[in-house]
Amino acid sequence: MRYKDVSNSLKSFSPPADWPGHLFMLPEEAVRDIYHFIIKNRLRSCIELGTCFGTTACAMAAAVEEIGGGRVVAVDKHLHQPINPKVIINHIGLAENAIEIVIDELGYNWYLADLIRKQSHCGVVCKPIFDFCLLDGAHEWECDALAFYLVAKLLKPGGWIAIDDINFNSRMMFPEEEHNKYTDRELDAFQLRMVYELAVRQHPDFCDFHTTHGGRIGWARKRPRILKRILRPR
Numbered sequence: 027m028r029y030k031d032v033s034n035s036l037k038s039f040s041p042p043a044d045w046p047g048h049l050f051m052l053p054e055e056a057v058r059d060i061y062h063f064i065i066k067n068r069l070r071s072c073i074e075l076g077t078c079f080g081t082t083a084c085a086m087a088a089a090v091e092e093i094g095g096g097r098v099v100a101v102d103k104h105l106h107q108p109i110n111p112k113v114i115i116n117h118i119g120l121a122e123n124a125i126e127i128v129i130d131e132l133g134y135n136w137y138l139a140d141l142i143r144k145q146s147h148c149g150v151v152c153k154p155i156f157d158f159c160l161l162d163g164a165h166e167w168e169c170d171a172l173a174f175y176l177v178a179k180l181l182k183p184g185g186w187i188a189i190d191d192i193n194f195n196s197r198m199m200f201p202e203e204e205h206n207k208y209t210d211r212e213l214d215a216f217q218l219r220m221v222y223e224l225a226v227r228q229h230p231d232f233c234d235f236h237t238t239h240g241g242r243i244g245w246a247r248k249r250p251r252i253l254k255r256i257l258r259p260r
């Protein structure tokens with residue numbers, strides 16, 4: 027499905043009048059750029075950690091469909107009501123199975139643990155399955171640093187990760203009435219920037235670091251596998 031059709035469809039969606047949400051959790055140009063990034067790099071197997079209403083997951087699924095099909099897994103703790111990925115998939119007209127929706131009340135790190143176990147042979151080697159991961163969920167250092175290390179195992183060599191909101195802190199993002207649940211240090215730290223700078227950028231298996239969308243999204247690529255030529259003695 028072309029981006030123009032996805033975008034028009036998303037814009038024509040009319041939520042219930044009393045719904046306080048906003049369909050685009052990422053700026054629309056970021057959703058568009060992720061769509062085109064998937065197409066340009068032919069990233070057929072994608073995972074989104076933190077799906078919310080499903081807007082970006084649907085754009086990802088539309089891009090994967092456009093390059094001939096593949097897999098999009100979308101993980102969230104909640105199936106939000108009344109708007110969720112099932113509702114948006116249906117509205118856009120994507121195939122019902124275009125997104126594998128995973129709701130895990132314990133969060134994506136538990137799901138990733140199950141997936142790593144499933145992909146592990148003889149208990150030691152984890153076979154990677156994803157070409158692209160968008161991390162946009164908890165926005166917390168502990169949870170998301172672990173999410174990165176786990177999903178890194180599942181990214182194929184040459185695969186990409188994008189982390190949203192590296193230029194926001196919890197004081198800016200979380201509703202004020204929730205601030206009393208956190209310490210000032212937690213509220214003021216740019217926790218996803220910590221993940222990007224301390225975990226992603228220093229990981230020996232990653233390269234091609236850059237940020238986009240005004241420093242909001244941090245990108246990294248898992249190093250492609252280098253095929254070593256076997257030199258035969260003459």
Ligand SMILES: C[S@@+](CC[C@H](N)C(=O)[O-])C[C@H]1O[C@@H](n2cnc3c(N)ncnc32)[C@H](O)[C@@H]1O
Pocket residue numbers: 049050051052074075076077078079080081082083101102103104132133134135162163164165169
């Ligand atoms: C900012 S929204 C995601 C927006 C979505 N990526 C998009 O572009 O439309 C964050 C979502 O992450 C989910 N979330 C937060 N912590 C999570 C966790 N540990 N595991 C799974 N989902 C989580 C929340 O329920 C929420 O729906």
